[in-house]
Amino acid sequence: MEKNGIKTGNRKEKIAYSIVAIALFLILLGIFFPGDREYQRIPYDVVFLGDSVYGLCRDETSIAAKLQEKTGLKCYNGGLGGTVLGRADAERRLGYTKDSLSAAGLVRSFAVKDFGVQKTIRIREAATDYFEDTLGDLGQIDFDTVQILFIGSGLNDYHAGNPIESVTDPYDEYTYCGAIRSIVKELWEAYPDLRIIFITPPYTWYTVPEVTCEEYDLGGGVLEDYVNAEIGICEALDVEVIDIYHNYYPHETWDDLYLYTDDGLHPNEAGREKIAQTIAEYLDNYSEDVGVKSPRL
Secondary structure: OEEOOEEHHHHHHHHHHHHHHHHHHHHHHHHHOOOOOOOOOEOOOEEEEEOHHHHOOOOOOOHHHHHHHHHOOOEEEEEOOOOOOOOOOOOOHHHOHHHHHOHHHHHHHHHHOOOHHHHOOOOOOHHHOOHHHHHHHHHHEOOOOOOEEEEEOOHHHHHHOOOOOOOOOOOOOOOHHHHHHHHHHHHHHHOOOOEEEEEOOOOOEEOOOOEEOOOOOOOOOOHHHHHHHHHHHHHHHOOEEEOOOOOOOOOOOHHHHHHHEOOOOOEOHHHHHHHHHHHHHHHHHOOOOOOEEOOOO
């Protein structure tokens, strides 16, 4: 049928095609440019943030999996090997995207519910092949349902020689204590009912150059300096912290490193069991108390 020289059938087809094309465009726009669209929420009771002490093992023998088995709490292992508690590159400051993988950077994203910066990072190191999936999961966790956030970072701050404290800015995230203050402040403002529990780094041995963390000063102090600072700032903030440095791993001889670690740093299965059991007992003994608690061993 023609009207004024125009085939109405073709016109209707063109309109239909246009509607389909617009609909497809809007769908693709929503997928690739979500804007303020809500995450697909995933509920968890407990989330772990940390370095390779927590992130390297991701099977049923991981610390998070063992804690879930012991407590019945649904736990997510958000540990990322090689990451720090505070931000790492003080010269580039907030222009350094990998700083968004630090505990301070991840907490910022939890607080504002936006993992856009983390999605831009391209990490090619072989040991980080699980990062993409982990960051995707972290971006979808419903933090309104999370009861407890464990933060077990610090070893890489020590390895990098990051400063422990700033003399000018107590919330400087490029310092160890400043990052802790900033993390607590942002989490309490965004999730006032969230229980925050820090876990200190454990005692470590270094087979090259054959020193322990008691002797090895990498620019910011020995590891115990960081641990004591973490305990002190948590006391000052009235935040919980579990001490797995002092009187925890036996370290009378070098052979002791194989009791609970594979290489002097990363816990073996016995070490992961010990840490998970310590956390489970802590939760049982201190259900809602705050402050420094030395686990009963």
